[in-house]
Amino acid sequence: MDAAAASVVTLIRMSSPASSRHEPADGAGGDLRPEDIEAVYREFLGRAATPEDVAQWMQSGSLRVFLDGVLASEEYAERITKRKIRPEDIEAVFGEFLGRAATPEDVEQWMRIGSLRAFLDGVLASEEYAERIAKRKMAEEARAHGSFLNCWIEGWERFARPPGDLSPDGVVIIGESGHLFIYGGYNDNVATHRGEIEMAADWLEEWRTLVAERLNQAQRSGRRFVSVVVPEKLAVYADCFPQNLTPRGPRPVLRLLDEGALPLVYPMEALRDARNGGDTYLLVNSHLTARGNRILAEATLSELGVSPALLPEAEDTAAPHLSAGDLGSHFDPPLLEVIRPMAGASRASVVSDNLEEVSRIGGHIGTIRVFRYEDAPDERTVVVFGDSYGVGDGDYQGLSWWLAQIFREVHFVWVPFGWDPDYLDSVNAELVVCETAERFMGRVPKLEVDVRSLAQETIARRRAINLEGIFTD
16 A cells, blocks of 8 residues: 555544544544644645644544544645545555455546545445444454353353354354354345345346356367356354344345256255264354365266265364364454364375465465376366365365366366366366355356466466456446
């Protein structure tokens, strides 16, 4: 973030109702200090505050009254007019106060308005910001309850954070038996699960067209093609969610299966039924356990016409370790669980991999990891276009890892439900798996993506590519 964008963030933080130091509810004020006046004058009026300025504003005593006065002054209006809003300002404020990246549409919308003041007022007055502040307040109230264990242990439930508590950023909620769930965030996970989010009028038809075109391309090329949707943890562990999940309509994946009649592999029932023998999803993570991933692989192989009996068993190692996962890390301190990785090494070796290089830039999309198993029982080559549920390594045995225990060569390409005919041709792929997390189904992927250019662009620009680069909306 450059200095100018940082100044915008400083101003909006000070003028925000969520500031840790703001005017008391009764309007009495008393929270303004001379150093505040001096700092704001330097930063936003471009000059030092005179003794008269300090004396005048200290009479009001209120930080909020002071900030409103500066923002409403002719001096500030004249100064701010000289510097129009910039894309960097929008990106900085969205990241800091809405907790997400500004989409190209967000930037375009606010750049049309052009006024920095109108932008700041708009962010502070938005429903999105108000909802984020409300969630943060709930999380702060939960922390005020006292000390808790940061690792759920059966029989010690009374020492754990109670179900319903939110993470400080409002993204994660605590459920029963120590399970964490995605609550807030870009995909409106809970509302989508309840069928409350209305899809665009052409959404279903666009999905039908997409899958039909890929099937046709695969058939013309002599390839076997399957579409895999990884069930949301919320769908498999609905009984552990601490709020009412009564549906008000079908969620997107069910519409695609029922109304669209799309040939999707969606092993929700298998993952839910298998819980009788142990968890299929991790506690403080949105991802699957080794058992859960094996079940996902079994369903995928069956659709490919390959026997799941060729897969190794999902046996736990005797060397457990602690992990915060992608959900537990939203808490302070992080919520942990004991992970027992799979016993036994992979039958396949990683022969090509740019994951570390892309990850160093803070990205994932464009990652290409290639497994090779010289003595594989099936000599064919598989390409998996997927996301974090498809990636596989020593720590997380995702879908591509399991497929690599059977096939001669498996290419994992980190593009959720992606498709690149040129890449398929270049590696002589005979089987293709398009995989995505259920929470991404509300958006339609692009018909084709040049996966190699995604990696090259990420590395060349030293900036990660977000999901907007692979979806149509």
